[in-house]
Amino acid sequence: SPTTEGTGRSHKLAVIGGDGIGPEVTDAALTILDAAQDRFGFTTERTEVPLGADAYLETGDLLTPEAIEVLRSNDTILFGAIGSPRVTPGILERGIILALRAELRQAINLRPVRLYPGVPTPIAGLTPERCDLVVVRENSEGSYVGGGSTVHRGTPGAVATQGSTNTWYAVHRAVDFAFRLAEQRRGKVTLCHKTNVLVEAGALWLDVVEEVAARFPDVEHDYVHVDAMCMHLPVSPERFDVVVTDNLFGDIITDLGAVLQGGLGVAASGNLNIDGSAPSMFEPVHGSAPDIAGKGWANPAGAGLSLALCLASLGEGEAAAAVESATAEVLADLPELSGATMGASTAELGERIASA
Amino acid sequence: SPTTEGTGRSHKLAVIGGDGIGPEVTDAALTILDAAQDRFGFTTERTEVPLGADAYLETGDLLTPEAIEVLRSNDTILFGAIGSPRVTPGILERGIILALRAELRQAINLRPVRLYPGVPTPIAGLTPERCDLVVVRENSEGSYVGGGSTVHRGTPGAVATQGSTNTWYAVHRAVDFAFRLAEQRRGKVTLCHKTNVLVEAGALWLDVVEEVAARFPDVEHDYVHVDAMCMHLPVSPERFDVVVTDNLFGDIITDLGAVLQGGLGVAASGNLNIDGSAPSMFEPVHGSAPDIAGKGWANPAGAGLSLALCLASLGEGEAAAAVESATAEVLADLPELSGATMGASTAELGERIASA
Numbered sequence A, B: 001s002p003t004t005e006g007t008g009r010s011h012k013l014a015v016i017g018g019d020g021i022g023p024e025v026t027d028a029a030l031t032i033l034d035a036a037q038d039r040f041g042f043t044t045e046r047t048e049v050p051l052g053a054d055a056y057l058e059t060g061d062l063l064t065p066e067a068i069e070v071l072r073s074n075d076t077i078l079f080g081a082i083g084s085p086r087v088t089p090g091i092l093e094r095g096i097i098l099a100l101r102a103e104l105r106q107a108i109n110l111r112p113v114r115l116y117p118g119v120p121t122p123i124a125g126l127t128p129e130r131c132d133l134v135v136v137r138e139n140s141e142g143s144y145v146g147g148g149s150t151v152h153r154g155t156p157g158a159v160a161t162q163g164s165t166n167t168w169y170a171v172h173r174a175v176d177f178a179f180r181l182a183e184q185r186r187g188k189v190t191l192c193h194k195t196n197v198l199v200e201a202g203a204l205w206l207d208v209v210e211e212v213a214a215r216f217p218d219v220e221h222d223y224v225h226v227d228a229m230c231m232h233l234p235v236s237p238e239r240f241d242v243v244v245t246d247n248l249f250g251d252i253i254t255d256l257g258a259v260l261q262g263g264l265g266v267a268a269s270g271n272l273n274i275d276g277s278a279p280s281m282f283e284p285v286h287g288s289a290p291d292i293a294g295k296g297w298a299n300p301a302g303a304g305l306s307l308a309l310c311l312a313s314l315g316e317g318e319a320a321a322a323v324e325s326a327t328a329e330v331l332a333d334l335p336e337l338s339g340a341t342m343g344a345s346t347a348e349l350g351e352r353i354a355s356a
């Protein structure tokens, strides 16, 4: 039943459906959003921004200044997925996804790893109480800066270098964000890196963690190498509350985190702009999955939970909590978490979550 | 019962027990080796090489030219573990482990991911038939080259760079090794990298795989991003036969592989010199675990299975197979795979495997 109170606010929302299953899961998220608006009394003004393989193949443009301007003029962005077998791998990912994160100064990639009750996980004996952590992934630098060169390509003398730039500026804002978040959670930050091999970048991360930790006497902190993290995360996720990590390691360990949660279909993320200079962008962790596009086999839960993160960031806390719990509830009833045997289509699930 | 045949050969074996649980698990491996020698009629001439925290703290030396000479004069090396809380993290790892791999031109880090029958795995429903792959990790370069610099350390202007060098020379030998290995196995090679972000290094790996693949028409090959690998490996390891990958990604995914096998205590590895210029080195994937050192809680299976890889590389195929199956058999009977509740001490397990 619709409430008469509600926040009464209006939010400008840009929507990037993208490629493959992106538009399907985004449509489902918008159905959920409609229900949340009715129930919690806020409105959104939505603008679709056509980015992805189709636009690229038609126009040759990846991310135009105009598209960036439109995105900037919104309060927040819902993103589906981008990537297509019709385009050389990497072009769309770097030219759109990574470019958006950079252009919109989305400093943090926030990725909750939470197992919801009733959702099947492939980890034997794992329970929801033991699996509730958040990965704070630095979202702008490290090996993602793209530096490097190749000489003698195609010959036995070929040498490819690849750069990694790590700044106090970006590491500090990620670590500071992680400690603030931990203060509101269970009070523990774990740095995940590979300091014994990547000594320069590793020392910077360690320095910054010590520096920030001194300002948060109530937050514990420890350190785990990225290789060891892959060993601990599946079997003892309860060791972790907030994990703060480098761009590349964050990319890797959050896909593993998604396994614990029941698969990529369930994992949500937020690319957070934390200086107010541009909107944040919320996206399911899964990709465009072109092989199942159009079949209705994609699980909209990742998109639904990303919508919940989006609503929370807009200050619509009640709506966010309701969307999260409705998504979790519907998830718990599915026979399978994706594919032909999911028991309902992407759109039907969107409607089910919306009514829940 | 001892056979009278046997290979009759003698092998010069260097033994580096190292730190923490390293000497315990290595002693257990040597007990197993004694039994294998008796049974299969070969001998070893063993030389202990004292490397690790004790030697370093006493002498200040990490890896002396003399130690390298001794190691070089052997046919093979058994390695326990190195690393100690008494030494700044990274010093021993880089100064000894990584230095040995480089000095002895151990081009390949071979890491089988195999679940033995009866061994408990944390992955729900995983069966031994579905989990039998080998990771061929490039062992000499990538982000392990150690280049990089830091400016303005300790200030908000700090910037740390970290290099990665990738050569046709090293990538080609790893990829070629992987295809040869796949030919003797199920005929499939999977390249694991992050080509959509690490474009220079990624293109080199892709080029080399195409080039080598053309010479192996009977070996299939495909490609999986390292993040996606962390999602697929736990739930569908049967997709993989031989996985060839970069030094850092190999480090990360093999710790995850160890989880499938029942934990780090069970995982074995070989640092292979493939040009005959120096001996190979066999080591359990686990570290020195100083917290449980001296308690007899370490599982010697990783060391035992590494001994099996060592024997195979020496041409003692029958002995290798016997050591592998004896280790697997004893593993299958343990109530827990490590710790106080393992049901027997490290040394007792060594003896059990030896009699098996």
Ligand SMILES: CC(C)[C@H](C(=O)O)[C@@H](O)C(=O)O
Pocket: A093, A094, A097, A098, A251, B196, B197, B227
């Ligand atoms: C598509 C790719 C560039 C991206 C990344 O590496 O960050 C993706 O894997 C992710 O995690 O969002």
Ligand SMILES: CC(C)[C@H](C(=O)O)[C@@H](O)C(=O)O
Pocket: A196, A197, A227, B093, B094, B097, B098, B251
């Ligand atoms: C100790 C460390 C330097 C080493 C590595 O990173 O290679 C270890 O993690 C390994 O996998 O053998």
